[in-house]
Amino acid sequence: MLTPSIYIQGKGAIYYLGQKAFPLGDKAFVVGGTTALQVAGEHVKKSLVSNGIEVVGWNDKVKECTHAAINRLAEEGKHTKAHFVVGVGGGRAIDTAKAAAWKLKVPVISVGTQCASNADGSAESVVYTEDHKFLEVLALPRNPVMVIEDTDVIAKAPPKYLVWGMGDALACKFEGEAYAKTRMMKQDLEIPPAAALALGDACFRSLMEHGQKAITDLKNGNHSVDVDDVIEAVKLASAMAFENTGCALAHALHNGLTRTGQIKGEHGEIVAYCTIVQMVYEKRPADEIRGVVAWCEKIGLPTKLKMLGEPSKAALRMASDYAADKDANSRNMPGKMKPSEILEAIDKVERGI
Numbered sequence: 001m002l003t004p005s006i007y008i009q010g011k012g013a014i015y016y017l018g019q020k021a022f023p024l025g026d027k028a029f030v031v032g033g034t035t036a037l038q039v040a041g042e043h044v045k046k047s048l049v050s051n052g053i054e055v056v057g058w059n060d061k062v063k064e065c066t067h068a069a070i071n072r073l074a075e076e077g078k079h080t081k082a083h084f085v086v087g088v089g090g091g092r093a094i095d096t097a098k099a100a101a102w103k104l105k106v107p108v109i110s111v112g113t114q115c116a117s118n119a120d121g122s123a124e125s126v127v128y129t130e131d132h133k134f135l136e137v138l139a140l141p142r143n144p145v146m147v148i149e150d151t152d153v154i155a156k157a158p159p160k161y162l163v164w165g166m167g168d169a170l171a172c173k174f175e176g177e178a179y180a181k182t183r184m185m186k187q188d189l190e191i192p193p194a195a196a197l198a199l200g201d202a203c204f205r206s207l208m209e210h211g212q213k214a215i216t217d218l219k220n221g222n223h224s225v226d227v228d229d230v231i232e233a234v235k236l237a238s239a240m241a242f243e244n245t246g247c248a249l250a251h252a253l254h255n256g257l258t259r260t261g262q263i264k265g266e267h268g269e270i271v272a273y274c275t276i277v278q279m280v281y282e283k284r285p286a287d288e289i290r291g292v293v294a295w296c297e298k299i300g301l302p303t304k305l306k307m308l309g310e311p312s313k314a315a316l317r318m319a320s321d322y323a324a325d326k327d328a329n330s331r332n333m334p335g336k337m338k339p340s341e342i343l344e345a346i347d348k349v350e351r352g353i
């Protein structure tokens with residue numbers, strides 16, 4: 001079971017950063033996006049410095065997780081002689097920080113500043129091209145040692161980030177279950193722990209129960225318990241569920257669609273739509289699928305392709321071919337996937353369930 005050693009969530013949680021990071025050394029390299037460090041940078045610095053940790057490097061220019069950005073940061077980090085890296089921001093900044101720390105052979109701490117991504121605790125970095133086309137997933141040998149989710153900071157980010165985060169987190173139960181089924185059939189060494197599946201299930205229940213209220217509350221400037229519950233479902237439960245199971249059709253199709261260059265929308269929006277496609281592909285009960293579609297509509301997640309730029313028939317064929325065969329997650333669905341069946345599932349989603 002891969003997990004970070006420490007997960008701290010709550011109002012003002014950044015306060016604990018320096019205190020808990022102290023055993024890692026006394027030289028920190030802080031990296032993040034410009035907005036993230038404008039919002040949380042001072043708190044991060046204060047927490048480190050007040051615990052005797054010197055900030056030896058500071059890069060607030062991380063925009064996209066590309067190989068070039070990872071190499072640039074690793075090079076910069078080498079000169080600072082930092083004992084550990086602190087990645088601050090959303091998925092792109094944190095994935096870049098994790099990969100740079102791996103190149104530097106030092107531990108990394110994640111400080112999330114918004115909830116669009118569940119990358120903070122995982123031992124993976126998703127690498128994109130400069131124009132944000134999916135390239136590959138780097139499997140890192142270790143998780144970040146610590147994850148800090150300051151809910152004061154996250155609740156002040158635009159509510160759309162939480163919507164996107166929920167869209168991505170929606171997939172973890174269904175992909176995890178498909179993955180487990182596949183591994184059980186193959187009886188290979190990757191049969192996931194029951195704990196990971198339980199987390200996927202807990203995440204799903206929390207999203208269904210608290211998701212809509214959390215968004216309404218955030219839009220009204222009300223930082224309620226539901227907001228915190230959803231942050232935990234995305235940042236902890238979904239992250240540890242997917243980390244210890246695997247992605248399947250939903251992410252494979254997402255990756256295929258983004259490669260066509262004809263799909264618009266954020267990662268979580270595309271993944272939410274692709275999760276509905278996976279549910280149809282798996283022939284799950286219509287009531288279960290309708291429940292998820294209704295929830296997506298209430299939350300503001302896309303349930304039809306026209307909300308995602310309406311890719312052409314040829315693009316859908318290309319994406320389905322890729323998802324069935326070429327994507328690394330293709331092997332995680334039970335049985336050999338057929339592009340024609342993926343296209344049929346898409347068609348059914350478009351026509352209505």
Ligand SMILES: [Zn+2]
Nearest residue numbers: 168251267271
């Ligand atoms: Zn994802």
